[in-house]
Structure formats: C-alpha cells, structure tokens
Amino acid sequence: MKHIDNLDSRLKTIALMVRSETRLADVGCDHGYLITSLACDGIITGGVACDINKGPLDNAIAEVAKSGLNDKISCRLGSGLEPIQENEVDDIAIAGMGGELIASIIENSGWKSFEGKHLILQPMSRAPYLRRWLLQNGFSIEKEKACSSAGHDYTVISAVFIGENKDIDEYDPYVYIGELFKDSSDEAERYLKRTLSELEKQRKGASFGNAEREKALTQLIEKIAPVIERR
Ligand SMILES: C[S@@+](CC[C@H](N)C(=O)[O-])C[C@H]1O[C@@H](n2cnc3c(N)ncnc32)[C@H](O)[C@@H]1O
DSSP states (O other): OOGGSSSSSSHHHHTTTSSTTTTEEEOOOOOHHHHHHHHHHHHHEEEEESSHHHHHHHHHHHHHHHOOOTTTTTESSTTTTTOOOOOOOOOOEEEEEEHHHHHHHTSSOSSSOOOOOOEEEESSSHHHHHHHEEEEEEEEEEEEEEEETTTEEOOOOOOOOSSSOOOOOTTHHHHTTTGGGOOOSSHHHHHHHHHHHHHHHHHHTTTTTTTHHHHHHHHHHHHHHHHHHHH
C-alpha cells in the first residue's frame, strides 16, 4: 500500500496532481503529511515544507524525522513562499487556506518568475476569487478535481504560468466553474450545485436595491445553470 493511500481524500487528490520526479514546496504544511507521503512513495525527490507558525512546523519536522527524510525535505519557518528560493522547487502545493490568502502568497513571493512551475492549489473558500486572480496574473488553469473532506466539497486547482494576463470579468462563467465542468464525479456535481445556490442567494440579496448587480447575476446564473445541468 502506498503512503498517499493513507491520506484523506482531500490531501490524496492534491497528492495525485503533483508531478513525478519533482521537488515540492508544501506551503502551510502543518502536519507535513502531504510532502512526507509523496517522498516516502518516491513520487517526489524531496522539497521544502514551510509554515508561518512554529507549532505546525514542529509537527512537520517530527514527521519528516520519523519518516527518515531529513536528507530530502527541509523544514522552514516563514510566510508563504518567502523561505524558499525559486530554483529549489518545481511544484508548489498551497492547500487548506482561503482563496484570497493563496493568491496573496503567490503575489508576495518575491520570485522573478513562475515559469516551469506547477501550482496545486486547494482553496477552502473564495475559489472564484482565486481563479480570476490566476487568469489576471499570467496563469492558466490546466485541470481541476473536486474532493470531499469532513462533509464539505472542495476543488483542487492545477495551474501553470503562461505569462499572459487575461482581462476576465467578475461575472464571467469560467470564474465560477473553472475546469470543474470536465469532472464527472459526485463531488464536482455537489460543489457546482452549491456554487449555483450561493449565486442565487447573492442575486436575492442584490434584488434589494442593487439592480445592476442583480441583472449581472441573473445573466451569469442563466449561463452557468445549463452547463451544470448538462454534466
Ligand atoms: C488548515 S492548515 C492546512 C494544512 C495543510 N496544508 C492541509 O491542507 O492539510 C493551514 C496551515 O497554513 C499555515 N499558514 C497560514 N497562513 C500561512 C502563510 N501565510 N504562510 C505559510 N503558512 C501559513 C497555518 O499555520 C496552518 O498550519
């Protein structure tokens, strides 16, 4: 049995998007299960685990040591990508945080370029914000896969840098469904239906005094509802 098979479905979905033979940055690693499982299975050659808080990082340090991976995984305290040099890693996982925080971590990396890197991002909230930010900031979304954890459904986004900033409107349907329309799983169906019902709620809220937003949301819902139904 592989080590990644012991991860919960959310972390395993993330693990399966990491490319083989790469060096991984696990940003906000907490317990360090993701990076250690991938290294134990020989999927990654090593990498860097980092966390902004000492308690979680200490857990990761213990996990790395217990797994005999001290020579392959470096554990560092710090915010976002700041503790990592861009030539040290190939794939970057940022999981279990809000979509806005994930975007700000990429934005504030201080790195010159993300060319050749693969980002595996799992927002706990505000996925539309993150999708739009990625497209506006030179990234393309390659793939998305829905997953479920503790009764909640989430999306895992795999993105690459293409260097082309897209001018994408906040009411563009892609901002809300991304690449998930290609995922035929029950998790994706639930996730997309919840996205639709959240938009319905926002439309209702806008109907009390914000006619312009209500109209934009109505048009958006009319565009994405059939796409979700057709899946
Ligand atoms: C909910 S846990 C997720 C852990 C793991 N990535 C996962 O998906 O299971 C979030 C972790 O991110 C860390 N964190 C929050 N903000 C951060 C930042 N700006 N830079 C690095 N780590 C951060 C927290 O300390 C915490 O350990």
